[in-house]
Amino acid sequence: xxxxxxxxxxxxxxxxxxxxxxxxxxxxxxxxxxxxxxxxxxxxxxxxxxxxxxxxxxxxxxxxxxxxx
Amino acid sequence: xxxxxxxxxxxxxxxxxxxxxxxxxxxxxxxxxxxxxxxxxxxxxxxxxxxxxxxxxxxxxxxxxxxxx
Amino acid sequence: xxxxxxxxxxxxxxxxxxxxxxxxxxxxxxxxxxxxxxxxxxxxxxxxxxxxxxxxxxxxxxxxxxxxx
Amino acid sequence: xxxxxxxxxxxxxxxxxxxxxxxxxxxxxxxxxxxxxxxxxxxxxxxxxxxxxxxxxxxxxxxxxxxxx
Amino acid sequence: xxxxxxxxxxxxxxxxxxxxxxxxxxxxxxxxxxxxxxxxxxxxxxxxxxxxxxxxxxxxxxxxxxxxx
Amino acid sequence: xxxxxxxxxxxxxxxxxxxxxxxxxxxxxxxxxxxxxxxxxxxxxxxxxxxxxxxxxxxxxxxxxxxxx
Numbered sequence: 001x002x003x004x005x006x007x008x009x010x011x012x013x014x015x016x017x018x019x020x021x022x023x024x025x026x027x028x029x030x031x032x033x034x035x036x037x038x039x040x041x042x043x044x045x046x047x048x049x050x051x052x053x054x055x056x057x058x059x060x061x062x063x064x065x066x067x068x069x
Numbered sequence: 070x071x072x073x074x075x076x077x078x079x080x081x082x083x084x085x086x087x088x089x090x091x092x093x094x095x096x097x098x099x100x101x102x103x104x105x106x107x108x109x110x111x112x113x114x115x116x117x118x119x120x121x122x123x124x125x126x127x128x129x130x131x132x133x134x135x136x137x138x
Numbered sequence: 139x140x141x142x143x144x145x146x147x148x149x150x151x152x153x154x155x156x157x158x159x160x161x162x163x164x165x166x167x168x169x170x171x172x173x174x175x176x177x178x179x180x181x182x183x184x185x186x187x188x189x190x191x192x193x194x195x196x197x198x199x200x201x202x203x204x205x206x207x
Numbered sequence: 208x209x210x211x212x213x214x215x216x217x218x219x220x221x222x223x224x225x226x227x228x229x230x231x232x233x234x235x236x237x238x239x240x241x242x243x244x245x246x247x248x249x250x251x252x253x254x255x256x257x258x259x260x261x262x263x264x265x266x267x268x269x270x271x272x273x274x275x276x
Numbered sequence: 277x278x279x280x281x282x283x284x285x286x287x288x289x290x291x292x293x294x295x296x297x298x299x300x301x302x303x304x305x306x307x308x309x310x311x312x313x314x315x316x317x318x319x320x321x322x323x324x325x326x327x328x329x330x331x332x333x334x335x336x337x338x339x340x341x342x343x344x345x
Numbered sequence: 346x347x348x349x350x351x352x353x354x355x356x357x358x359x360x361x362x363x364x365x366x367x368x369x370x371x372x373x374x375x376x377x378x379x380x381x382x383x384x385x386x387x388x389x390x391x392x393x394x395x396x397x398x399x400x401x402x403x404x405x406x407x408x409x410x411x412x413x414x
Contacts (some may be wrong), residue, residue: 001260002213003214020239028215039397042397054106055090059085070196093162109208120387155290157335174331180348188251189249193232247322261301277403278351278354304369310349
């Protein structure tokens with residue numbers, strides 16, 4: 001503890017994940033006033049067909065945007 | 070926010086996911102009295118070997134049922 | 139299983155919670171094609187000082203709105 | 208989406224929560240390359256009697272530390 | 277890591293929470309083959325009005341049972 | 346309900362998952378004093394590149410350890 005879970009889209013590279021873990025950990029350590037050693041992060045990557053915003057799948061919102069409609 | 074996470078089995082089609090997001094969003098928007106635009110949904114698909122009910126894997130419960138035992 | 143967790147603001151009445159559980163369960167049962175008996179819901183009520191949107195506390199967004207600024 | 212949930216101890220002030228939301232949002236927005244507007248944060252405050260580390264309650268670890276044993 | 281979150285009803289005593297943390301940690305440590313030092317547990321206590329089973333609030337199921345209906 | 350989620354590394358065999366579900370369920374049933382039939386478990390398997398401890402990816406900690414540095 002503390003324990004951060006971030007739910008977002010699939011990430012592109014391991015380096016992007018590395019920076020995410022570094023920066024979230026740093027932010028939490030600073031605000032809590034804790035050593036960063038005790039802070040854990042889990043990144044959850046969610047496919048656009050498994051996430052909805054405003055009642056629509058992100059996959060559908062993307063498809064519509066790409067078709068220019 | 071609000072933010073709905075549904076943990077269930079793997080889903081069969083994108084259309085099934087689309088209806089899940091639509092219906093959960095509609096339900097939450099109506100009860101909260103919110104615009105559906107601000108409601109988010111995440112669907113988590115869990116393999117039957119990763120879920121337990123009553124101390125047994127869903128995978129084992131399914132296998133037993135199929136073998137007629 | 140399935141399990142639905144909804145994170146939102148504090149709710150006003152038990153009846154509102156009752157309708158939330160009913161409607162989310164009904165939605166999930168219908169889309170999965172499951173008996174509603176096996177569907178569980180947890181409502182998490184979050185104080186406006188414990189939620190952020192766009193980098194700001196919901197508590198601050200509300201305060202600003204009420205002050206008319 | 209994205210959605211960040213941070214589970215930690217009770218926080219001392221609203222200002223500490225404000226900084227937590229700001230800094231986590233900023234970190235995620237920068238690494239994803241997203242506008243911070245779409246990033247949400249939920250802070251969960253957990254009592255020391257509801258958290259365990261290494262098989263012991265945080266409440267017990269604190270009590271032991273304070274008694275100097 | 278690993279991290280165990282258990283969502284259940286309000287617990288009666290700190291000692292009950294202590295045993296829950298001990299036993300869940302022991303179980304996970306043994307099955308993973310890990311030192312229990314790295315295992316964390318969070319207990320979430322949910323009011324019966326915030327949980328639904330089969331489309332009904334646990335609070336309502338309890339009330340009905342107590343009234344003998 | 347109750348409902349246990351365990352976030353850990355990928356597991357090696359279905360039998361390991363079977364024992365995890367058995368043991369966590371047994372632990373929770375005993376401490377709550379509930380029938381194990383109503384207890385559910387979800388195992389989440391997280392890749393070492395998706396988990397951070399102390400601000401570093403588990404994948405990087407493993408790589409460093411294996412290279413003997």
